[in-house]
Amino acid sequence: GAGVSQSPSNKVTEKGKDVELRCDPISGHTALYWYRQSLGQGLEFLIYFQGNSAPDKSGLPSDRFSAERTGGSVSTLTIQRTQQEDSAVYLCASSGADGQPQHFGDGTRLSIL
Amino acid sequence: RKEVEQDPGPFNVPEGATVAFNCTYSNSASQSFFWYRQDCRKEPKLLMSVYSSGNEDGRFTAQLNRASQYISLLIRDSKLSDSATYLCVVRRGSTLGRLYFGRGTQLTVWP
Numbered sequence: 001g002a003g004v005s006q007s008p009s010n011k012v013t014e015k016g017k018d019v020e021l022r023c024d025p026i027s028g029h030t031a032l033y034w035y036r037q038s039l040g041q042g043l044e045f046l047i048y049f050q051g052n053s054a055p056d057k058s059g060l061p062s063d064r065f066s067a068e069r070t071g072g073s074v075s076t077l078t079i080q081r082t083q084q085e086d087s088a089v090y091l092c093a094s095s096g097a098d099g100q101p102q103h104f105g106d107g108t109r110l111s112i113l
Numbered sequence: 114r115k116e117v118e119q120d121p122g123p124f125n126v127p128e129g130a131t132v133a134f135n136c137t138y139s140n141s142a143s144q145s146f147f148w149y150r151q152d153c154r155k156e157p158k159l160l161m162s163v164y165s166s167g168n169e170d171g172r173f174t175a176q177l178n179r180a181s182q183y184i185s186l187l188i189r190d191s192k193l194s195d196s197a198t199y200l201c202v203v204r205r206g207s208t209l210g211r212l213y214f215g216r217g218t219q220l221t222v223w224p
Contacts, residue, residue, distance in 0.1 A: 033211060042216035043157070043200070056211065091156060093212075101147055102212060104156040 002026065004105035006092050012111045015084060021077045021108045025094030032075050033095075033102060034067055036088040043091065049075065082112045114139050119201050119215035126222055130191045134218045136184040136201030143213075145204040146177055148186050150197045151217065157200055160186075191222045 005024040013019055025032050034046040045059035049069040060066070064082075069075040079086055089109050093102035119136045126132050138146075146163035161168065163175040163184055174187040184201055201215040 035212075035214075043212075043214040045211045045213070048211050059211070101145075101159045101162060104158070106156050 004092055004094050004103055006090075006105035006108050008108055009106065010109045010111075012113065013082060014113050016081055018078065018080045019082055019110065021079075021090050021092075021110070023075045023077070023092030023094075023105060025073065025075070025092070026096075026103060029094035029096050029103075030072070031095045031102075032069055033093045034075070034077050035091045035093065037091060037107075038088040046077070046090075079110075082110075084112045086110065087112045115215075116140060116213040117201050117203055117215040119218050121216055121218060123219040123221060126191055126220070128191055128193060128222055128224055130222075131187065131189050132191060132220065133188075134186045134199055134201070134220075136186075136215055138182050138184070138201075138203045138213070140203070140205060140213075141182065142205045143182075143203040146175075146184055147202040147204075147212075148173075148175060148184075149200040149202050149214075151200055152197050157214075160199070188220075191220075193222050193224060196220055196222050 007022045030051045032049045035043045037043050047067045048056040064080045067077045089107040091104050091107045093104045095102045117138050148160040149157040150160045151157045161170050163177045165177055167176045172189045176185045198217040198219045200217045203213050204210055
């Protein structure tokens, strides 16, 4: 497809388990972003990848969160030892190098029991 | 202080009404400005970029006041389909970099 693709759409897991969320950006987009949105809250920046540069990890809330982007395309966000406060919608976005705005995927709705 | 502040609303207006949303940003280094729209349980979608001279897209008009660090969105002739949350968004760089989101202004247009 032409848009940003995220998987899974929904994930329910028990507290303490690890989860991996995947993002496929729009083809050719060099920049990739992860955000999360908790119920009734605004979007919170997590991490940003741009080409081969070191990622901007300034938004990651704890060391349980990590992300990688392999081959400059697909990205995986990993949350270790999940906690109930990690429940949120995790949104991925991508943009080209031409200054165009970011385009978002449908998100992964994560629920921690 | 939050990077982007918006009146959360809700705004409830009848069809055909004109409604305006305001937003302020705290960092004078901000260079790019947008309005996104988010429907319930959906991802944010770009509504329009905001340019220094102001810009219009059909029934939607966006204004930017850099001196006051203030952004506005005007919707004329509201439609039922305009019901959504409107997100004020800024970026410090002109091309790339993370976006800073306001918490959104909720709009409901009733028949």
